Amino acid sequence: MHLLEAKNVHGGYGGMNILNGLDLAINADEIGVIVGPNGAGKSTLLKAIFGLLRVTEGSIELRGELITNADPGELVLKKMAFVPQEKNIFPSLTVQENLEMGAYSRQDNYQHILEQVYHFFPPLADKRSQPAGELSGGQRQMVAMGRALMIEPSLILLDEPTAGLSPLYMADIFERIVTINAAGVGVLMVEQHAKQALKIAHKGFVLVAGQNRFTDTGMNLINNPEVAKAFLGG
């Protein structure tokens, strides 16, 4: 059984369809990377999976359970987390409060998870009582990912986690994503830095105009001359 499986997904904003019959599947412990040109529907697909956008046709399953058009709050309870690309922190809340908000749905004591997140992102530990809006871009991304990790997700959706970061921070974030995945968390992410992202991907999906163009392992996609020429800049 797949961890996440989307079949023939259609959806969009208003009357406009952006997703035109997409298929996608990743297993537990896998990193799936979605790449493609601007306007291909990459971010839209993540939003549709997380219930932020109406799916008009097709189905989405989490561990075999139908979650098409489920409420985001419900998906959080099913251990699914989403990190949006922009506006992914609460700027006036402290770093610690941002992480606590990630754990809002938890009724148990999550102190040990909090410490784990600080251990995983040491720069945040020093700034736990500082407003998150005062942090640098890379540290904000850490807050955003840390917030998502607070529910101990089994699947985490990341929308362009390296957008706007310097190459140094980018490598750091990719490394951390690999570490998160190694701890048993399924990852599905959208990336503009297609080549670097596909290097760490178990599965890669190249989208064009809301449809699958290529679906393969990350390495095969990088080595596919057609993909390289059209989507990875040669």
Added chain:
Amino acid sequence: MNEFVFFINNVLISGVVIGSIYALGAVGITLIFSILRFAHFAHADLMTLGAFFAFFLTALFPAIGPALGLPTAFVMLPLAMGLTALTAVYLDKAFYKPLRAQGVKPIVLVMASLGVTLMLQGLIRMFMGTSSRNLYIDDRKGIHRIDVPFELANRPIVITDPQILLILFLVVAVIALHLFLTRSKLGKAMRAMSDNPDLARVSGINTQKVVTVTWIIAGSLAAAAGTLLSLDVSLKPDLSFMLLLPIFAAAIVGGVGHPYGALAGGFVIGFAETLSVFNWAVLLRPFRDQLWFDLPANLAFVPTEYKITVPFFILLAILVWRPTGLFKGKVL
């Protein structure tokens, strides 16, 4: 010294009293704006409604206050606050929530709240008439005259029971609100939703619960302000009309979406009003021989009957020179 006592009574005490009322109203407006992103015009009517609830309860149980040594309406305040909070929650369910579900623009909600204003004012007049009422039914307003220990002063500083209770209530309410927003899970969720509503939803925050709590807090504070003001002056159905502009001015002056700003804004507007209608000739009278001009009998910036224009001018000035307000709130 009498002149100075006159200043204390008419500017300092009056300013603190009216400032506290404005602050309690403005905090509610600013909270509603930060969570629901619209200017709630019916807020001053929640204040009037709360005062009428207190009036009803006082009329039902007039003997409770004297037994406890407090004004009956003040003893009934928690109940009146609860009823107003409940009304606010159901007004939201009936009128604003269906509009939000349709994803309308904020201006549509503002217009809806204008409709709610007219409806509430009509209902209040229908049931209560248009005359002004006294919130003291079986008891009398306690007035404290504090003698000033100076030889030249024979006039006392005057402060009433409701004024003391109002100031105490404001202090307690502000501390409680601060602790709620910074320590409790729900309070933090409220700030989170004010910061970034989409991310709050994505984080699994129960946004409906946050909305309900916002109305409860705003409604209860409005009821308290309306009741305490009516206790001190009198209860009129057109109370809300006199309060609407100043409390909006206070919220905007403080920086919309910023609860502590609203508090400061309330006092800025309150003191601006009392300072501008104060007869400065009284303070200058002892020095009249040293002055190079003849002291007129009345020397106020604004005649008392035009007091309502003061917040309007402050509002305009703030919007021109510092549109985000004193505390840098969200831009409207």
